[in-house]
Amino acid sequence: MKRPESVSELITELKKLPGIGQKTAERLSFFMMRRSKDQTERLAKSIMNVKEKIVLCAICHGISENETCNVCADPARASDSICVVEEPYDVFVLENMGEFRGTYHVLMGAISPLDGIGPDDLTIDALKLRIEAGGIKEVIVATNPNMEGESTAVYLARILKPMGVRVTRIARGLPVGADLEYADPVTLLKSLEGRREME
Amino acid sequence: MKRPESVSELITELKKLPGIGQKTAERLSFFMMRRSKDQTERLAKSIMNVKEKIVLCAICHGISENETCNVCADPARASDSICVVEEPYDVFVLENMGEFRGTYHVLMGAISPLDGIGPDDLTIDALKLRIEAGGIKEVIVATNPNMEGESTAVYLARILKPMGVRVTRIARGLPVGADLEYADPVTLLKSLEGRREME
Numbered sequence: 001m002k003r004p005e006s007v008s009e010l011i012t013e014l015k016k017l018p019g020i021g022q023k024t025a026e027r028l029s030f031f032m033m034r035r036s037k038d039q040t041e042r043l044a045k046s047i048m049n050v051k052e053k054i055v056l057c058a059i060c061h062g063i064s065e066n067e068t069c070n071v072c073a074d075p076a077r078a079s080d081s082i083c084v085v086e087e088p089y090d091v092f093v094l095e096n097m098g099e100f101r102g103t104y105h106v107l108m109g110a111i112s113p114l115d116g117i118g119p120d121d122l123t124i125d126a127l128k129l130r131i132e133a134g135g136i137k138e139v140i141v142a143t144n145p146n147m148e149g150e151s152t153a154v155y156l157a158r159i160l161k162p163m164g165v166r167v168t169r170i171a172r173g174l175p176v177g178a179d180l181e182y183a184d185p186v187t188l189l190k191s192l193e194g195r196r197e198m199e
Numbered sequence: 200m201k202r203p204e205s206v207s208e209l210i211t212e213l214k215k216l217p218g219i220g221q222k223t224a225e226r227l228s229f230f231m232m233r234r235s236k237d238q239t240e241r242l243a244k245s246i247m248n249v250k251e252k253i254v255l256c257a258i259c260h261g262i263s264e265n266e267t268c269n270v271c272a273d274p275a276r277a278s279d280s281i282c283v284v285e286e287p288y289d290v291f292v293l294e295n296m297g298e299f300r301g302t303y304h305v306l307m308g309a310i311s312p313l314d315g316i317g318p319d320d321l322t323i324d325a326l327k328l329r330i331e332a333g334g335i336k337e338v339i340v341a342t343n344p345n346m347e348g349e350s351t352a353v354y355l356a357r358i359l360k361p362m363g364v365r366v367t368r369i370a371r372g373l374p375v376g377a378d379l380e381y382a383d384p385v386t387l388l389k390s391l392e393g394r395r396e397m398e
Binding site: 003006007009010013016024026028030031033037039040041042043044045049052054063065092 | 234
């Protein structure tokens with residue numbers, strides 16, 4: 001049977017989303033067909049909406065509906081520490097934790113020579129400008145604990161420390177609830193190196 | 200941080216889809232923000248499109264863009280056998296196999312007293328009308344091999360056989376590639392009962 005064109009099209013579009021394969025796309029498309037027109041419209045509209053309204057914050061490059069994001073615009077946030085992350089989504093993840101009271105800086109990626117991404121492709125210049133403007137005491141580098149994230153962290157430490165700020169790196173170690181038996185050697189080494197005196 | 204309204208809205212809408220939780224919804228919404236406006240529009244449009252264009256086939260209740268679906272409208276399909284399934288999606292699954300040359304009938308569910316779904320809530324009357332119109336030799340019941348599907352199959356056999364058609368049920372047994380060791384007793388029993396002489 002030739003599938004109805006509109007269904008094939010929707011399946012094709014859904015498959016372009018991360019983590020959605022043929023089966024999931026098919027199931028989602030049938031689900032959408034069965035819902036009320038109202039509900040389907042709401043989903044389609046919210047997809048368009050997010051694309052139309054969301055811009056990157058002029059200060060930190062996090063997502064925002066205004067020129068400056070809700071974190072940068074909040075006077076209650078500690079403006080003397082900047083947490084540097086790779087992607088806008090990472091800001092969400094850290095905010096979910098609800099403990100960090102400083103501001104963010106989104107690099108929009110990580111240094112990755114293999115992918116042709118160098119320091120100039122990231123928002124490092126903007127970060128330097130923020131530090132030059134003064135008032136920053138600490139830069140917490142929260143790039144991913146993988147090769148690209150580590151290279152980026154090392155690079156940032158090298159160029160930011162001479163500017164007179166403290167540059168720290170988030171701790172690597174065993175995740176809470178993990179089992180020593182299944183830990184990889186590199187994580188184990190990091191966890192050993194990062195050991196702390198017990199109280 | 201208060202999340203931008205448009206992002207929260209999109210996440211809420213995405214979470215209404217089957218199999219999509221908070222994390223996946225967040226990841227999908229960030230993916231959508233990063234894509235070009237063009238790509239996002241295409242997705243939103245195809246979601247609306249499917250809802251506007253797809254109707255249920257007047258004959259078999261499968262999905263269709265016209266009054267009769269591509270299977271029912273195809274003169275090359277054997278019109279003397281009807282494969283009965285629960286959901287429109289099941290037609291897709293069977294068509295993917297590419298072996299069945301007859302037509303379909305979608306019940307739009309299965310008999311399930313616990314959910315308050317009786318025979319009258321399904322498209323059984325329409326199926327009876329198709330059989331009364333003549334020319335049908337066999338009705339293959341391909342409802343799901345679970346309690347609801349089996350009850351529905353038994354019910355269909357009881358009311359359709361007196362109408363002079365052959366009513367068959369798809370085979371239950373061990374899935375190809377499965378391991379005897381992990382088979383549940385009911386499947387094993389069905390597989391034993393359904394055994395066939397080797398050639």
